[in-house]
Amino acid sequence: MTSAWQPRPDLWTLDPDVLHLNHGSWGAVPRRVQELAARLRAEGEANPPAWFRSLPERVAAARSSLARSLGADEDGFALVPNASTGVTVALETVPLRPGDRILVTDHCYGAVRFAAERFARLRGATVVEVPVVLSASADEVVAAVSSAVSAPRGVAVALVDQITSSTATVFPVDRLVAACRAAGVPVIVDGAHGPGLLDSPVPAGADFWTGNLHKWSCAPRGSAGLVVAREWRAATMPPVVSWSEHADLPGRFDWQATADYVPWLAAPSSLSVLDELGWPAVRSAVSGLVADGAALVAKAIGGAVPDLADPAPTMRLVELPSFVRVEDKAAEEALRVRIARDARAEVNVAMFGGRSFLRLSAHAYTSAHDFELLAARLPALL
Ligand SMILES: Cc1ncc(COP(=O)(O)O)c(C=O)c1O
CATH class of the missing domain: 3.90.1150.10 (Aspartate Aminotransferase, domain 1)
Structure with missing residues (x-):
């Protein structure tokens, strides 16, 4: 050993x-991050109105710092509570018409597949599952997805994993994104495990990428990012309709009504702990x-x-x-x-x-x- x-x-x-x-x-x-989160909660309980007044500035600062740490374009980096929300928001944004197909692979996380199925039901679309054998090489993964996205009946959106959950495999996501883009198919990357495991988790060119900070980056649970490509920013709306409704992205994701904002505020300190390590x-x-x-x-x-x-x-x-x-x-x-x-x-x-x-x-x-x-x-x- x-x-x-x-x-x-x-x-x-x-x-x-x-x-x-x-x-x-x-x-x-980490202990230190739990302590910071506890201090922030105590501050909130000492004066709730003052706490909520202080949040816009603090959330925006945490968001910018997290975007920089992940190497994401700050203007397209929104905070979300988890990767499931990120995928749901992305699926809600891409246009899907009756008869359209949503592509997933058979490595897709179960709950994310449910999200694809929900939007398929809502829009009259169908989910198509591309099989990828466990031992597949990068070339084989790319070939399987490429042939599905360029098939004559076409695919309206592809949803691919960056690191798969049940099979613990890194997919060649840059090449998958390039293949989807070459076929003119928008691609959503489920990067739930990317932050903390990959040095540059945000793939260039993805239409949407979402990743959890509360897995390998050790942030408090309820902290994740959603990166939205420029062409989708105007159309991408937060999951909760609240006072930020008419703000631009990413700011309109900052205010999600009365909620617990501590995980977002404490997330940058987890990244500092990992840096120090x-x-x-x-x-x-x-x-x-x-x-x-x-x-x-x-x-x-x-x-x-x-x-x-x-x-x-x-x-x-x-x-x-x-x-x-x-x-x-x-x-x-x-x-x-x-x-x-x-x-x-x-x-x-x-x-x-x-x-x-x-x-x-x-x-x-x-x-x-x-x-x-x-x-x-x-x-x-x-
Ligand atoms: C690949 C993948 N996608 C999405 C998720 C969902 O993450 P969350 O529950 O934080 O939304 C997970 C959780 O383990 C996952 O492994």
Whole structure:
């Protein structure tokens, strides 16, 4: 196992009795950022009217700082509470007529696919799913999407992942965006896992990109960005109709009625914590750690680490042995709960292409010992 790596459990408030190997689902917020958020909430409770008066300026400052950190054009960078909102807003904006097709791949996040299905229902369109095999090379992913967007019956909008959820794979998003644009098809990039995992998460040329700050960037939950290409800015409206209705983008997303604005205000301090940690170097150490850890767990349970062309930097799949049957969402959740209870370990369980996997995540608090303990505890309970 990677030996030079020194985890930093002191920065977090995570329960030391639990093996935290599912950062990819809900993130984790550093202690210092939680403290800042608590101070901001206390300030709000000390004088609510004064707090709400102070927000426009503070939200705009946080927004600009986050846009700069992500390398996004500030004029097209709006704050949203989560990637699901970002995708919903984008789907609401693109024109869809009866008979139109919305393209997704079979790696699409389940709830995002529901969003595509909702807009298909509302507009009389249909969702078409492009299959991409788990072991697909970048060229194969691009070929699958390119041939679907340039098919004669055409596609009105494509929705592609930057880093897939259940299969923990980095898609060649720049090339996918270029292929969609070449076919004249607007493209929405679901970059929920991009911030914190990719150095430049905002792809040039995407019509819409959305990414969560509350996953790998460790911001308080409820902080995400939506980047809108120039040609869509006038038409892109925030999810809640409120006093900012007649402002321009991105400012019109800043005011979403009476709500909790603390996550947006505290998000830049998470990025500072990661900067101070030297996150890009830490991330590559963590990447080695999770690769070694997954191999260890796979060996212990008689499973296998599937060969992916470009695995997510800090997540790895371990295929479950065939005697462990996970056939639907309920079984997925039941196994997650059993592992949490009996192995005191938080992991994700996912199905893809009729196969079942554990998805293991690591961040700056993860140690080799976490994987060793998981490998020791799992065989008895599978
Ligand atoms: C690929 C992908 N898209 C979208 C989401 C939704 O994120 P949120 O619940 O923060 O909107 C997730 C969450 O895990 C995800 O993995």
